[in-house]
Amino acid sequence: MFTQNHLIALSDYTKDEILQILSLGMRLKAKQKAGIKHKILEGKTLGMIFTKSSTRTRVSFEVGAYQLGMHALFLSSADIQLGRGETIEDTAKVLSRMVDGIMIRTFAHSDVVALAEHGAIPVINGLTDFNHPCQALADIITLWEKRGSLDGAKLAYVGDGNNVCHSLLNICGKLGIDISVATPKGYEPDASVVTAAKAFSSAKIEITDDPLIAADGADAVYTDVFASMGQESEAKKRLEVFKGYSVTEAVMKKAKPSAIFLHCLPAHRGEEVEASVIDGPQSAVFDEAENRLHAQKAIMAMLMSDLSYEELMK
Numbered sequence: 001m002f003t004q005n006h007l008i009a010l011s012d013y014t015k016d017e018i019l020q021i022l023s024l025g026m027r028l029k030a031k032q033k034a035g036i037k038h039k040i041l042e043g044k045t046l047g048m049i050f051t052k053s054s055t056r057t058r059v060s061f062e063v064g065a066y067q068l069g070m071h072a073l074f075l076s077s078a079d080i081q082l083g084r085g086e087t088i089e090d091t092a093k094v095l096s097r098m099v100d101g102i103m104i105r106t107f108a109h110s111d112v113v114a115l116a117e118h119g120a121i122p123v124i125n126g127l128t129d130f131n132h133p134c135q136a137l138a139d140i141i142t143l144w145e146k147r148g149s150l151d152g153a154k155l156a157y158v159g160d161g162n163n164v165c166h167s168l169l170n171i172c173g174k175l176g177i178d179i180s181v182a183t184p185k186g187y188e189p190d191a192s193v194v195t196a197a198k199a200f201s202s203a204k205i206e207i208t209d210d211p212l213i214a215a216d217g218a219d220a221v222y223t224d225v226f227a228s229m230g231q232e233s234e235a236k237k238r239l240e241v242f243k244g245y246s247v248t249e250a251v252m253k254k255a256k257p258s259a260i261f262l263h264c265l266p267a268h269r270g271e272e273v274e275a276s277v278i279d280g281p282q283s284a285v286f287d288e289a290e291n292r293l294h295a296q297k298a299i300m301a302m303l304m305s306d307l308s309y310e311e312l313m314k
């Protein structure tokens with residue numbers, strides 16, 4: 001049994017708990033590749049609420065649930081009563097009577113908190129405007145696999161100080177991974193997230209407006225879209241504001257020669273990243289996308305099984 005009831009933000013987790021999720025994700029990946037069945041959650045059901053689009057999150061949770069022996073229900077807010085004004089509280093109470101866990105992707109982070117508060121089952125944050133914890137876990141698994149270790153690692157993030165950036169700050173702070181974030185002025189990550197990341201560990205947490213400073217000596221260079229879901233009306237303006245914040249070959253040259261390029265996807269080639277970078281030899285974006293599946297399985301196993309970490313790792 002894992003000590004956490006929910007995954008709402010990685011800032012709620014200890015370093016050891018995060019390392020356990022990463023290790024279990026890699027263990028379940030190895031089992032899946034070896035064809036070793038691991039139906040740890042046989043007979044259980046996961047409800048997946050989506051009020052925003054998704055490819056990776058939906059597919060990784062649905063396929064991951066199946067591989068763990070579960071059934072997953074895709075609950076689009078366009079179809080369920082939540083989209084017609086039923087409250088989060090009532091939705092939480094009803095789903096708690098029928099399913100064993102909820103994954104939710106939505107706008108307001110407070111809705112995920114409320115779902116967890118009013119429900120009686122584990123709630124997993126599949127992205128809010130504030131955080132994307134499942135993504136950051138898959139990202140760090142990818143860095144670990146590619147680099148062989150996380151010791152002394154540095155991650156550079158170039159672009160918008162958004163949900164993905166916040167979860168990367170959370171996880172790097174907790175694990176002691178140096179992180180340098182380059183954003184245009186006014187688009188920095190939330191100050192409270194930066195302060196917390198600095199407080200978590202001795203890792204160097206740097207916020208700059210210069211992508212070349214951020215990328216200097218990095219083991220991974222990361223970017224995300226300039227306009228996130230819900231910011232479509234700002235897209236044109238943001239293209240102007242973020243000029244100079246693309247991950248180009250010149251930015252990659254500032255990183256270590258062994259550095260990988262990461263992007264949560266979906267990507268816009270020619271905007272936040274040059275096509276030659278995302279489609280080039282340093283890009284690890286499809287391994288990263290695959291690792292969403294393995295990370296998601298670890299999260300579901302940790303939160304929804306009665307087995308101990310040691311038992312899950314067998």
Ligand code: CP
Pocket residue numbers: 053054055056057058127135264265266
């Ligand atoms: N990276 C990610 O969360 O992708 P989707 O929006 O496709 O789920």
Ligand code: NVA
Pocket residue numbers: 127162163164224225227228229264265266
């Ligand atoms: N920041 C992006 C991430 C998508 C996976 C968004 O919120 O749209």
